[in-house]
Amino acid sequence: MTNRLVVCAELLLGAMVYDAAAQGYKPPRTADGQPDLQGIWEVRTSPDKDLEKAKGVIVDPKNGKIPYLPAALARKKENEKNSTSADPLGKCYMPGVPRINLLSYPLQIFQTPGQIAIAYEYIHNWRNIYLKRDKHLEAIDFWQGDSIGHWDGDTLVVDVGDFNDQTWFDKAGDYHSDALHVVERYTRTGPDTLLYEARIEDPKTFSMPWTIRVELHRSTQPNARLMEYECSYLREVAGKKEGK
Amino acid sequence: MKNRRKCSLVVMAALAALAAVPLAAQDTPAGVPPEGGRGGGRGGRGGGRGRGPAMPPPGPVPRTSDGRPDLSGYWNAGNNGGAVFEVQKHDAKSRSLPAGQGAIVDPPDGLIPYQDWAAAKAKDNFDHHLADEPELHCYESGLPNQMYRQFGFQILQPAGYVVMNWEFMHAYRIIPTDNRPHTLPASTKLFQGDSVGHWDGDTLVVDTTNFNDRTWLDSAGNIHTDQMHVVERFTMVNDRTINYEATIEDPKAYTKPWKVAFSFNRNAQPGYETMEFACNEGNTDLEHYETTEGGKK
Numbered sequence: 001m002t003n004r005l006v007v008c009a010e011l012l013l014g015a016m017v018y019d020a021a022a023q024g025y026k027p028p029r030t031a032d033g034q035p036d037l038q039g040i041w042e043v044r045t046s047p048d049k050d051l052e053k054a055k056g057v058i059v060d061p062k063n064g065k066i067p068y069l070p071a072a073l074a075r076k077k078e079n080e081k082n083s084t085s086a087d088p089l090g091k092c093y094m095p096g097v098p099r100i101n102l103l104s105y106p107l108q109i110f111q112t113p114g115q116i117a118i119a120y121e122y123i124h125n126w127r128n129i130y131l132k133r134d135k136h137l138e139a140i141d142f143w144q145g146d147s148i149g150h151w152d153g154d155t156l157v158v159d160v161g162d163f164n165d166q167t168w169f170d171k172a173g174d175y176h177s178d179a180l181h182v183v184e185r186y187t188r189t190g191p192d193t194l195l196y197e198a199r200i201e202d203p204k205t206f207s208m209p210w211t212i213r214v215e216l217h218r219s220t221q222p223n224a225r226l227m228e229y230e231c232s233y234l235r236e237v238a239g240k241k242e243g244k
Numbered sequence: 245m246k247n248r249r250k251c252s253l254v255v256m257a258a259l260a261a262l263a264a265v266p267l268a269a270q271d272t273p274a275g276v277p278p279e280g281g282r283g284g285g286r287g288g289r290g291g292g293r294g295r296g297p298a299m300p301p302p303g304p305v306p307r308t309s310d311g312r313p314d315l316s317g318y319w320n321a322g323n324n325g326g327a328v329f330e331v332q333k334h335d336a337k338s339r340s341l342p343a344g345q346g347a348i349v350d351p352p353d354g355l356i357p358y359q360d361w362a363a364a365k366a367k368d369n370f371d372h373h374l375a376d377e378p379e380l381h382c383y384e385s386g387l388p389n390q391m392y393r394q395f396g397f398q399i400l401q402p403a404g405y406v407v408m409n410w411e412f413m414h415a416y417r418i419i420p421t422d423n424r425p426h427t428l429p430a431s432t433k434l435f436q437g438d439s440v441g442h443w444d445g446d447t448l449v450v451d452t453t454n455f456n457d458r459t460w461l462d463s464a465g466n467i468h469t470d471q472m473h474v475v476e477r478f479t480m481v482n483d484r485t486i487n488y489e490a491t492i493e494d495p496k497a498y499t500k501p502w503k504v505a506f507s508f509n510r511n512a513q514p515g516y517e518t519m520e521f522a523c524n525e526g527n528t529d530l531e532h533y534e535t536t537e538g539g540k541k
Contacts (some may be wrong), residue, residue: 031309031403038402042368092382092524108418109400112316117400117409119416124384124436126414128398128518142520167524223427226418228434232382232524 006069012185018155018187018195018213027188032113035154040224041194041216042106050172051212057196064237066174072205079173080183085172092231094125094143096167097160097182098198102214108226116149116156121226129158136161141178143167156186169200177204192218261435273338290375300507303482305446308401313446313480315406318511318518320396324504326430327392330464331504337370337464347392349489350503362467362497369465378459384415384435386459387452387474388490388504396511406441406448411518419450428454433470435459448478469496484510 027035047054050065058064068076079086087094095103105122116129129149136146137154137157146162165178185197194216306314326334326344334355336343348354358366369376379385385393395411408417419441428438433456441450457470472494477485486508493501 004403094520094522094525110400110405110407112400112402115400117407119418121409123524124416125416126409126416128409130517134268143525144520155481223420223424225420225428226385226439227432230383230435233435236381 018185018197020187025188025190030111034113034151035156035188035215036111037116037188037194038111038155040106040108040219040226042219043102043104043214044217046102046104047212047214048102048104048170049085051102051170051174052172056183057214058210059213060199060209065229066169067207067210069205069207072175076173076175079168079175081173083171083173086173088141088167089171092123092235093166095122096143096163096169097127097145097147097167098184098196098200098212099146099167100125100127100210101196101198101216102170104227105229106164106219107216120224122229123231124228129156145180154187155219156184158186160184175205176200176202179204189215192220194218253465259477298355300481300485300487305480305483310403311414312401313445313448314401315399315448315478315480315486316401318396318398318513318516319486320511321392321394321508322506324506327462327504327506328389328394329462331388331392331462331466334464347504347506348502349387349505351500355459357499359412359499362469366464369460369467373465374463377463378435379413379463382413382527383458384413386435386455386468387437387472387476388492389459389461390415390417390436391476391488391490392504392506395521396518396527406450409518411521413523414521419448421448426451426453428456433457437472437474446479448476450474450478452476464525467497468492468494471496473492481507484512487490 008049027037029040030036034081036069045054047057052064058066081237084090092101093150100120100122101107105120107121108119110117110119114130114132116131118127118129120126125144127144129147131149133148136148140146141162141164143164143166145160147158147160149156149158151157160182163176163178163180165176168175180200180202183199184197187195189195195213196216197211197213199209200206276309278412304335308314322348326342327347328339330344330346330347332348334344334346351357384390390410393410393412394413397408397410398410402409404420404422405422406419408419410416415436417436417439419439420442421441423442424440426440432438432454434454435456435458437452438454439450439452441448443449452474455468455470455472459468460466461468462497472492474490474492476488476490481487487505488508489503489505491501491503492498
């Protein structure tokens with residue numbers, strides 16, 4: 001009952017944070033007692049073509065639109081027009097956060113007492129999430145940001161800061177500045193499902209924070225492993241075939 | 245300040261070459277494990293003591309809750325006879341690279357036991373195709389090259405896995421330790437191969453197959469084929485030293501198996517973390533390399 005009230009309150013407030021406690025699934029634990037998120041996970045349908053057009057991905061604001069400031073919206077449109085050549089992924093760059101979790105390539109989560117790591121099949125990207133550091137690094141920026149995490153009940157909350165301004169959110173040219181700040185929430189909702197939410201704020205680009213939500217599915221095949229997607233290699237092979 | 249570690253491969257190579265000079269002078273015959281020094285510094289400059297005269301003193305090793313040696317932490321591979329430039333014993337060559345003993349302990353001459361065609365191909369790589377060095381194209385290094393790459397790596401040891409992540413190229417290896425078999429079809433070819441591990445007492449044994457033929461053994465153009473098979477042994481001898489050896493066989497390229505051996509030294513610097521290494525992101529090294537270092541011909 002209490003939980004239901006919390007959910008209702010959040011719906012009313014538009015906070016739209018998934019309430020794990022209300023759902024009742026208790027994830028298994030690691031040896032040191034963390035909710036166990038380990039495994040190989042992947043979205044079933046990637047929203048990477050256009051977050052706004054992917055149904056139900058932008059859950060806040062309610063209209064499903066990214067709340068761009070006027071000047072920023074103009075730049076987004078310009079990006080979109082030039083997406084084929086301007087999308088950083090076309091150059092095999094690191095996708096940034098949350099985009100890296102939204103691609104059609106699996107990721108694998110590893111947990112140790114002080115650190116969680118995510119390995120990505122996509123261009124062997126890697127993220128370290130530090131559980132025992134509470135401040136972002138100073139005077140530095142990263143393609144993938146700086147990730148510090150903590151547990152909110154059974155939900156892993158990752159605060160990602162220190163971004164550069166070079167990555168996009170999707171192929172549609174949705175972008176951000178170096179003031180980007182992302183708060184991710186990873187919640188197991190069942191044996192084979194992981195809810196992923198990311199609240200995105202960037203006062204230089206958006207008039208208010210906005211939130212995406214997707215479900216990741218666990219690979220249940222025995223002996224499953226990440227394979228390799230080596231973008232620059234594939235590009236060179238393709239280039240040679242075309243005689244470049 | 246933008247990326248603190250906007251690393252240039254060419255600059256890195258130059259730095260590491262400088263770092264290699266005094267170490268090369270200390271080189272002892274192959275097979276003598278390096279002194280167990282407390283590695284502290286970053287990458288090419290610090291950490292590795294190269295080959296020293298003393299065996300690492302045995303001592304207690306940390307253990308995981310299931311009683312296995314706990315390999316987790318930050319580690320540096322050291323210079324290892326200049327292995328990153330050339331894994332086999334080498335004279336001073338062009339590019340200002342010093343002579344080095346390499347990291348090969350078997351055969352005793354320290355040389356890769358190449359079949360003729362493979363020796364010719366490696367020579368051609370060195371003479372004419374250094375710009376094809378896979379790392380210049382931001383590829384992962386494969387084995388055994390990955391294990392002596394600079395800038396250090398972190399080992400995480402969650403239940404059922406030993407996981408390694410290098411700062412260089414954010415390369416990683418995921419090694420399940422649950423005795424699983426290789427299950428990939430032979431047609432699947434990977435830069436890092438397919439690794440399966442198990443514990444032989446206190447030694448982690450890793451068997452790796454399914455390599456592609458796109459990685460080099462070092463920066464000098466030494467090669468393997470997609471028939472390479474690598475068996476590695478990681479033995480922690482004290483809380484700051486892991487002895488490493490790898491047996492490399494490849495019936496298409498070599499006349500017999502050969503072996504490298506060296507140690508990883510713990511980087512115990514408080515608060516140390518792996519930084520982000522950008523490679524594809526604004527990589528101009530290839531261009532520099534092709535114009536200043538001979539490159540493609």
